[in-house]
Structures are given as C-alpha cells and as structure tokens.
Amino acid sequence: MKNLKQPYIYLLIIHVVIGLLVFVVPFISKIYTLSIFVFGLLYVIKNKNRNNEVLIMSAYVITAEVLLRMTNGAILNEFGKYAVMIFMFTGIVYSGFSNRAFIYWIFFILLIPSVILSVFSLNIDTDIRKAIVFNISGPVCLGISAIYCYERKITFERLKSVVTALALPLVSIVVYLFLYSPSVKDVVRGTDSNFATSGGFGPNQVSTILGLGIFVFFAQMLLNSKNKFLLMVNGFLVLVFAFRGIVTFSRGGVMTGVLMIILLLIVLYNQGNSKARSKVGFIIILTFVAGIGVWGYSSIQTSGLINKRYANQDALGRDKKSKLSGREVLIASEFQMFLDNPILGVGVGRNKEIREEETGIEAASHNEITRMMAEHGTLGIIDLMILLFTPLLLFVNNRQNIFALSFLAFWLLTINHAAMRLAAPAFIYALALLSVQINIPEKPENSLD
Template sequence: MEKKELSYVFLIVLHVFLGILIFLFPAIAKLYAVSIFGFGFFYIIKTKNKNNEVLISSAYIVSAEVLLRMTDGMILNEVAKYSVLFFMFLGMIYSGFSKNAFVYWLFLLLLIPGVVLSTSSLDFNTDIRKAIAFNISGPVCLGISSIYCYQRKISFEKLKDIISSFSFPLITMLVYLFLYTPSIKDVIMGTQSNFAASGGFGPNQVSTLLGLGIFIFFVQFLFNSRNRLVQIINVGFVLAFAFRGLVTFSRGGVITAVVMILVLLIVLFFRANYNVRAKIGTIIILAFVAGVGVWSYSSLQTKGMINKRYANEDALGRKKQTQLSGREVLIETELEMFMDNPILGIGVGKNKEIRKKETGIDLPTHNEITRMLAEHGSLGIVDLLILFLAPLILFLNNKQNILALSFFTFWLLTINHAAMRIAAPAFVYALSLLIVQIKIHDQTEKITD
C-alpha cells in the first residue's frame, strides 16, 4: 500500500473515531467546528494558497456542516457559508481570480435590488437581518465561490484531493447516524421523512449530504483505489451511504446521487477508448446489482415502507395526492408572486410572509429557482440564465473537468428540493467551473485496475 493510501486509511479511522466521540460527548462538536475553521485558516495562510488549499478547506467544512448542525456544534446557523466566503476571499488575495469571472460579479450585483427592496417591504415584527441572511447567503456563497473557481486551472490529482477532503466529515456523520439509530426497524412508522433515522435533524438536508457521500465514494472507488483494500473500503462506504440515505425517507439526496453517477459514467464512456468502455459497462452492471441489494436490505429493514415511499404511497398503500410532499403549494405561491411582481420581485425573504398571510402556510421556500423568480423578478431570470449557461458553455469549450456535469447536476437537483439552506450546492456548483488539466485516457485507464 502506497504512502498516500496509508494516509487515506488512517484519516478514515480517525474520522470514524471522531464520530464515536461526538456521539458520546456532544460538546466535542463545538470544539470540532472551531478546529475546522482554525485549521483551515492556518493551512491557507501557511501555504499562501499555492495549491488551492482554499478548495481543500472549503470542501471539508461544507461536508461537516450538517453533522455540526445536528449535534449543535454550529455557533451560528450559517457559519459554513460564511467560512467558505472567508476562505474564498483569502484565496483571491493570494491567488487572484480570472478577469472572465465578471459574469458572476454581474450575478451578485443583480441580487442587490432584491435585498434593498426587502429592507422596506418586510414586516416590522420580522428579524430583517435573519430573513435576508437565510435567503441570500446561499447565492452570495455561490457567487463568490464561482468567481474564485471560474477558469482556475488545477490538476486532476488536486481535484482528487478535494474529493478526499469532502469524504472525511461525511464518514464522521455516517458513524454518528449509525450510533444514533442503530435499529432502523424500531423507528419506521410510516412513509414520511424520518427524523429519527436522520440523527434527529432535517431528513432533507441529511439526505442531501448522504447522497453526496454516495457520489464522493463512488468517485474514490473509480479514481483513488489502486489498492484492493482501499477499493473494498470505498465500495463499502458507497453501500453504507446508500442505505442510510434511503432510510431517511427523503428521496432527493438519493435520486440526485444516482443521476450524478449516471452523468459521470456517460461522460467517461464518450471520452474513453474501447477497453475502458468495457470496464465502464462492467461497473454499471455491478452498480445495478449492488443497488438492488441495498434496496432489498432497506426494504427488509423498513418492513416494505421504503417501497411505498418511492411509489408515493402512504403506509396503507394508498396513492398520495401530492407528488412532491406538499412542495407544489410552495412553488405555486412563489410563481404567483413572480407574476404579480415581475420586474423587481417582492424582495428577499418576503415570500414566507406573503405565503403565510395568503395561505396560512408558515414555511420557507424549498425551491431556489422559484424563490429567485418571486424575490428578484426579472433580475432573477437573468441570474438563473447565468447559473445555467456559464458552466455548460465552459464544459463544452474544455471537457477536461470530467466531474463538471455531475457537480452541476448536484446543484441543479438539490436546489429544487432543498433550496440553498446549506453550503454544499453553492460550493459544489463552483467546482464545475474549474479547468482541470488531465490526460483523459491516462485517468480512465486507472479505473479500478
């Protein structure tokens, strides 16, 4: 086993142990949160960001965010986004940014009218700062991260280091979830999203990170598993994340992971030679068999409830009236707000107030696209066009970043069911803008040698 693989296994063991410690002594979560930021800051300052250490540090804190939230480790609710912003600014000080990133400066500028409008339109009894921060911190995090990443050249080896940095906090979260709910059979009572199986936290956000974990360890298996033991470890984590993702009963994260993997395999298939295409075909077959196995085990553990959940049925097998767990109502109200205020929108954070007043539903948005339309109006349309077109055009002009479309897919699917409550979709989106310098045939030949 090579030195790098030994370090990888050591860090896995360390983060498994950390998950056990946080479960036994929850106060450690706060110390962990402070340590992540402190180490990231020191790491960037010491290296002067010579090898894009900003991306390594940001990936780590993005993966740790949901774990820290479920264990009350967060000092501030949005600290992960603020940390990523701080790291990105540090990175720009040391390494600058592309002059072609002006399109994302435009994206940020177009957010300002909605923020200004909200300062006068929000109700007096609303905490204006919190309402604005809750809705705008995600887009701002995305914009700044995108400015840093846009056309930034990195090696494929460095991209794999970023993937590894994602993986370690996810392992800690996975261990915590298994300790928090060791017996899934005891907590499944119906087909609704399950908080008990999600560490007592929001299943939607937990599912999102577990889905990211499925993809991250699938990538680790493909490109970072030269040793047989490491291959087995990475495959084991793919299966474990898939199982825990399914039993949250929040479908978004698992579906997103499956689509990301399919997109990656399609990109690899069309970029590879004949021999590698045969390997990819084998991987698809094995992945399908493994998926059936995980599904069957999950069905057994949930007494068949998971089958009903994905068939959109209740515990008695009756078809549910809503396809999106009630999100249709939120989407409809936000589209109505846009139609009523098509120029500048209603202002950031105002959609929750209007929805509560008109429908009695006291819920924030779950869909970033309709939120942008409702709160920013026509400027939101321009911003969405920037977000959709820029990474796709960049990929068409330079296809070296073979993970770019999967990163873009994660952002697109996640914001449609979980908005941008967490930092992950913002940061992962930005990674799709990197210029990754690789020899594609050299890398695809390495797939599960």
C-alpha cells in the same frame, strides 16, 4: 493534508473516532467546529494558497456542516457558508481571480435591487437582517466560490484530493447516524421523512449530504483506489451511504446521488477508448446489481415501507395527494408572486410573509428557483440562466473536468428540493467551473491565464 492519498485509511479511522466522540460527548462538536475554522485558515495562510488549499478546506467544511448542525456544534447556523466565504475570499487575496469571471459580478449586481427592496417592504416586526441573510447567504456563497473557481487551473490529482476532503467528514456523519438509530426497524413506522434515521436533524438535508456521499465514494472507488483493499473499502462505503440515504425516507438526495453517478459514467464512456468503455460497461452492470441488493436490504429493514415511500403511498398503500410532500403549494405561491411582481420581485425574504398572509402557511421556500423568481423577479431568472449555462459552456471547451456535469446536477437538483439551506450546493457548483488538467499542464497549478 498536503497529500490526502497516502494516509487515506488513517484519516477514515480518525473520522470514525470523531463520529463516536461527538455522539458520546456532544460538546466536542463545538470544539470540532472551532478547530476546523482555525486550522483551515492557518493552513491556507501558511501555504499562501499555492496549491488551492482553500478548495481542500471548503470541501471539508461543506460535508462537516451537517454533522455540526445535527449535534448543535455549529456556533452559527450559517457557519458552513460563512466559513466557505472566508476561505474563498482569503484564496482570492493570495491567488487572485480570472478577469473572465465578470459574469459572476453581474450575478451579484442583479441580486442588489431586491435586497434594497426588501429593506422597505418587509414587515416592521420582522428581523430584517436575519430575513435577508437567511435567503441571500446561499447565493452570495455561490457567487464568491464561483469567482474563485472560474477557469482556475487545477491538476486532476489535486481535484481528487478535493473529493477526498469531501469524503472524510461524511464518515463521521454515517457513524453518528448508526449510533443514533442502530436499528432501522425499531424507528420506522410510516412513509414520511424520518427524523430518527436522520440523526434527529432535517431528513431533507441529511439525505442531500448522504446522496453526495454515495457519489463521492463511488468516485473514490472508481478513480482513487490504488489497490484492491482501497477498492473494497470505498465500495463498501458506497453501499453504506446508499442504505443510510434510502432509510431517511427523503428521496431527493438519493436520486441526486444516483444521477450524479450516471452522468459521471456517461462522461467516462464517451471520453474513453474501447478498452475503457468495456470497463465502464462492466461497472454499470456491477453498480446495477449492487443497487438492487441495497434496495432489497433497505426494503427488509423498513418492512417494505420504503417501497411505498418511493411509490408515493402511505403506510396503508394508499396514494398520497401530494407528490412533492406539499411543496407544490409553496411553488405555486412563489410563481404567483413572480407573475404579480415580474420585474424586481417581492424582495428578499418577503415571499414567506406574503404566503403566510394569503394562505396561512408559515414555511420557508424549499425551491431556490421559484424563490429567486418570486423575490428577484426577471433579474432572478437572468441570474439563474447565468448559473445554468456558464458551467455548460466551460465544459464544452474543457471536458477534462469529468465531474463538471455531476457537480452541476447536484446543485440544480438540490436547490429544487432543499433550496440552499446548506453550503454544499454553492461550493459543489463552483467546482464545475474549474479548468482541470489531466495531463501535466505547461503552466503551474493555480494559474488563471
């Protein structure tokens, strides 16, 4: 993986084969899980993280995570987050971190009071460790990743290699999805999120990672295609991921991917010269036409049901009462918990218990923002402000990280509809904190000064 650009096509083919193998022989998925972690750790240790190898391996893990979980290969349910945390901690040991990352230490400190509160407030019959870990592992993964990435210098070429590492497992996922449900027409019967088109796994999470795939291969097509052949391959993959994302019938991931692309194009347009702007304009028109084509094909394959899904209608064309698939109830209950416990919140993991006691609804939060408010109170709001404004301030001072706004948007939109079930929003958020050097920097990569 020292240079992911040259063997790109071969790596894509290898991951096509991986997708085939885990479908035919599911046990291979467990071997794949162990191989990723062991190879990744050895890769980082052997190179002593001189060139931010932890970013390459963490990027690979977060997109492989969905495939591992949908094929029961993830030995631990939180494998993705644990692997990223271990990689990042190893990177910190070898390469240190910026003294200016103290803001994320404050983020960590503000999480502690509600964790302590939960130890005393959770029900006796609740597995306290699991309840806390389930809700806090995402923020902890984000915090460690943020501390590592904060103002860490990295060349734009290396950042493109990180994007390529994100891309590879995505190919295995889409191959698996086509094998799992080769005919979309045969498995789509209504307008609810579809498990059959999502590989039997949660449509919300599959849509999230496919939406990221739309953006990743669009970025590959736009910025990392050295010739017409690679341009066509990456362009084709954008269309494939758009189609498979749409037919999950889970809207959040697809809309997030589209917004990420829009933000990238806006940044490129604003930072480019007149010639570059004309090219961006042409790309926008081409993307719009391609988008209409993919949507039309998806509509045909779903017998028009996808149109009704995005219009928030059922299969008979009647408007659904809920515009957020029932999430309004969860959001309202968590907001009320915040109003009742505005300082420290109800404690980590406690909001699920309270909701079940008061409403009879047994469901974990889908919205990380209201979960943080309910479980951490005002301290949670402060943490959210830290997470939102820090990367924006960094982008104002260093606009060479052209992906920063797109990465931030992925985190913000994903935690609004899928909380932090996956490691992806935590790691992608951290990438927005990198100090990217498009021109050759005077100081070596991995510098923190």
